[in-house]
Amino acid sequence: MAHDQEPQHDVRKSASSGAGILSGIGAEPQKWALFLDIDGTLVDIADTPDEIVVPPELPKHLDQLSRLLGGALALVTGRALPYADRLFSPHQFPIAGLHGAERRSAAGTVDRVEPSGAFEELKTTIAGQARQWPGILIEDKGLAIAAHYRQAPEYQQAVEAMMTHCLDLSGPDFTLQRGKMVLEIRPARASKGEALKAFLSEPPFVGRMPIAIGDDVTDEAMFRVANEVGGHSIRIAETAAETVATSVLASAAELRAILATLGAASSQPDNSSGKEAS
Numbered sequence: 001m002a003h004d005q006e007p008q009h010d011v012r013k014s015a016s017s018g019a020g021i022l023s024g025i026g027a028e029p030q031k032w033a034l035f036l037d038i039d040g041t042l043v044d045i046a047d048t049p050d051e052i053v054v055p056p057e058l059p060k061h062l063d064q065l066s067r068l069l070g071g072a073l074a075l076v077t078g079r080a081l082p083y084a085d086r087l088f089s090p091h092q093f094p095i096a097g098l099h100g101a102e103r104r105s106a107a108g109t110v111d112r113v114e115p116s117g118a119f120e121e122l123k124t125t126i127a128g129q130a131r132q133w134p135g136i137l138i139e140d141k142g143l144a145i146a147a148h149y150r151q152a153p154e155y156q157q158a159v160e161a162m163m164t165h166c167l168d169l170s171g172p173d174f175t176l177q178r179g180k181m182v183l184e185i186r187p188a189r190a191s192k193g194e195a196l197k198a199f200l201s202e203p204p205f206v207g208r209m210p211i212a213i214g215d216d217v218t219d220e221a222m223f224r225v226a227n228e229v230g231g232h233s234i235r236i237a238e239t240a241a242e243t244v245a246t247s248v249l250a251s252a253a254e255l256r257a258i259l260a261t262l263g264a265a266s267s268q269p270d271n272s273s274g275k276e277a278s
C-alpha cells in the first residue's frame, strides 16, 4: 500500500493512550525496544533550536530505562549526533541523527558522512539568502541544513521557494524535510524508519518489539516500521495531526513523567525487573 493511501487519522480522536503501553514495559523489559525522538517528544519545543531545556533528571531517567531494557533504547532524531549527545551527557545512547542519515549502533560503530565541498558552498548560499529575512534562523548540521521560520512565519513562502531551489542545486542525494516551522535539506539516503530497521537487526534490539515515540512528520517513517513488525507507535499530539501512529500521549511532559516512573521503579533494589538490567 502506498504511503499516501495508508490509514491516517487525527490521532487525538481515535488512538489509544500510549501510557498503558509504556507502563507494561516494567513487567516484560526483555520484550521491548524503545525508540525516542528528541524535540517535541523528550523535550518541549522552544523558540529556537538552542533554547530547548533538558530537565536535569531526564538523562538519568533515560539511563535507568536503558539499563532496564538491557540497552535497547535508542534516540532517533533530526539533530546531528554530537549535538544530541551533549544534551544527555554524561550518558551516550545508541542514536540515529539527521533523520536517520547518520547512526551510532549500540556497539559504538558510527556511520556518518562528511559534507562535500559543494554542499558546504550550498550552505553558505542558503545562509546568505536568509539574511534578507529578519528572524529566519539557519541551523548548520553538517550534512544537513535547516531554515527555521518560527520567529518570522511571514517569510515561510519565501523560505520554501529558496529551499526548494537549493534542493534542486544539491542533487539527487538530498531531500527536503518538513518539520515544525522548519524546512531542512538533508541526505536522502535514509529515514527514521530505515534507522529503526537497522537497529532492530542488531543486538540488543534484535528479537524485541519496537515502541516508537515521536511528534512530527519525520517520525511517521518509524511509526510505519514499528506498526509493520507488530510493535507500537505513539505520537505526542498537542495539536491535531494526520498520523499512522496507533497511540497517543498528550505532551512531552506526560512522556517524561512516565519515563521517570519507569526509571525510578527499575532502580529499586527489590524490583525483580531491575535484575534484568545489564
Ligand SMILES: O=P(O)(O)OC[C@H]1O[C@H](O[C@H]2O[C@H](CO)[C@@H](O)[C@H](O)[C@H]2O)[C@H](O)[C@@H](O)[C@@H]1O
Pocket: 037, 038, 039, 040, 041, 044, 045, 046, 047, 048, 049, 050, 052, 076, 077, 078, 079, 080, 139, 141, 146, 148, 150, 179, 180, 181, 182, 184, 216, 218
Ligand atoms: O527529530 P527531532 O529530534 O524532533 O528533531 C527535529 C528538529 O528539531 C529541532 O527543531 C524543532 O525544535 C526547535 C526547538 O524546540 C524549534 O525551535 C523548531 O521550530 C523545531 O522545528 C532542530 O532544530 C532540528 O534540527 C531538528 O531536525
Ligand SMILES: [Mg+2]
Pocket: 037, 038, 039, 040, 041, 214, 215, 216
Ligand atoms: Mg520531534
